[in-house]
Amino acid sequence: MRQLTPSEVIQLREMLQMESNALAKSKATLPLITDDDLRREAVNGMQAMDARVRGLQQFIVENEIIRTEGVH
Numbered sequence: 001m002r003q004l005t006p007s008e009v010i011q012l013r014e015m016l017q018m019e020s021n022a023l024a025k026s027k028a029t030l031p032l033i034t035d036d037d038l039r040r041e042a043v044n045g046m047q048a049m050d051a052r053v054r055g056l057q058q059f060i061v062e063n064e065i066i067r068t069e070g071v072h
Contacts, residue, residue, distance in 0.1 A: 001063050009065060016056045023049040 004012070026046045033039045060066060 004065060012056065012060065012065065016053065016060075019049055019053045019056065023053060 023046060026042060026049065030039070030042055030046070033042055
């Protein structure tokens with residue numbers, strides 16, 4: 001893979017942050033949803049968000065976008 005530009009790295013970080021924040025907000029509001037159909041849709045949405053977060057994280061690790069040396 002080619003080296004990412006600083007702008008692309010920032011965009012990747014922002015996408016990961018956006019998805020992570022949306023997932024956290026969804027998890028926080030889930031207990032407030034009383035309608036079963038809406039709750040199912042919210043859970044499905046959270047699963048999709050979680051998959052996108054994991055995919056972005058996997059892309060970052062596999063392509064060595066950031067160095068993790070010394071990080072435990």
